[in-house]
Amino acid sequence: MKTVKIYTDGACKGNPGPGGWGAILQYGSSRKELKGYSHRTTNNIMELTAVIQALGALKEPCEVDLTTDSTYVKKGISEWIHKWKRNGWKTSAKQPVKNKELWQQLDAGAQRHHITWHWVKGHSGHPQNERADELANEAILSGR
Numbered sequence: 001m002k003t004v005k006i007y008t009d010g011a012c013k014g015n016p017g018p019g020g021w022g023a024i025l026q027y028g029s030s031r032k033e034l035k036g037y038s039h040r041t042t043n044n045i046m047e048l049t050a051v052i053q054a055l056g057a058l059k060e061p062c063e064v065d066l067t068t069d070s071t072y073v074k075k076g077i078s079e080w081i082h083k084w085k086r087n088g089w090k091t092s093a094k095q096p097v098k099n100k101e102l103w104q105q106l107d108a109g110a111q112r113h114h115i116t117w118h119w120v121k122g123h124s125g126h127p128q129n130e131r132a133d134e135l136a137n138e139a140i141l142s143g144r
Contacts (some may be wrong), residue, residue, distance in 0.1 A: 001061060001062060001063050001114070002027060002060070002062045002063065003027070003062065003063040003064075003065070004025055004026065004027045004062045004063070004064050004065070004131060005024075005026040005065045005066075005067070005128075006023060006024065006025050006051075006054045006055070006064055006065070006067070007023065007024040007026075007027070007068075007071075007128035007129055007131070008021070008022070008023045008024075008050035008051050008054055008066070008067070008068050008073075008132055009021070009022050009023075009046070009047070009050060009065075009068070009069060009070075009122070009129060009132035009133045009135070009136050010022075010044075010045070010046025010047035010048070010049065010050050010070065010074070010136055011046060011133060011136035011137050011140060012042060012043040012046055012140075013140055015042050015043050016040055016041055016042050017035070017041070018037070018038070018039060018040065018041075018140050018143070019038045019040075019041035019042065019043065019045065019046040019136075020035060020036065020037050020038070020046060020135070020136040020138070020139030020140040021032060021035065021036050021046045021047070021049045021050035021053065021135075021136050021139065021141065022034070022035045022122045022131070022132040022133065022135025022136040022137075022138070022139065023035070023050050023051075023053060023057075023132060023135070024128050024131055024132055024135075025056035025057060025058070026052060026128075032057065033131075033135055034053055034054060034057060034135070034141040035135040035136065035138060035143070036049065036053060036139055037139040037140060037141075037143055037144050044070075044072050044098070044099060045099060045102065046068040046116075046136065047068065047072060047073050048073060048099060048102040048103070048106060049102065049144075050068075050132070050136070051066065051068065051073055051077075051109075052104055052105050052106050052109055054066075054109060055106075055109040055112070055113065056109055057112065058112075060077060061112050061113055061114075062113050062114075062117070063113070063114050063116075063119075063123060064113045064114065064115040065115075065116050065118065066115050066116070066117055066118065067075070067118040067119070067120055067126075067128065067129065068117070068118070068119060069119065069120050069121060069122035069123075069126075069129055069133075070119075071119060073106075074117050074118075074119045075101075076103065077106060077117065078088065078111060078117050078140065081103060081107060084097050085107075088106045088110075100141045117129065121130065129132075141144055
């Protein structure tokens with residue numbers, strides 16, 4: 001099974017507002033950069049979208065080392081989602097889970113791979129995280 005490193009980030013100008021996401025996929029010496037734009041969105045939606053799009057770009061099941069600066073994404077997929085599913089997609093406060101459809105997409109996409117989740121502090125000088133942030137902001141500036 002191939003081992004792929006993925007670095008993702010999402011950004012939003014206003015929350016909600018115009019948003020972008022960026023992702024870097026590395027396999028050996030190969031590197032692919034992805035980015036996308038949404039006219040009106042939230043930062044959390046862009047963080048989730050970056051991971052969903054990156055995993056969706058993999059053409060076969062892989063060992064994935066995935067790094068995000070979003071505790072929302074990392075804790076959501078590795079801790080909270082199990083309770084949400086058991087509780088019919090309700091939070092511990094009995095409220096509907098926000099961004100449920102995206103969490104379901106991420107859960108389905110993650111099932112194809114063996115993923116090790118990593119968190120890094122945003123804007124702390126981590127080169128790939130900084131580049132993913134640049135990609136997200138480029139998408140916002142270009143509007144695509």
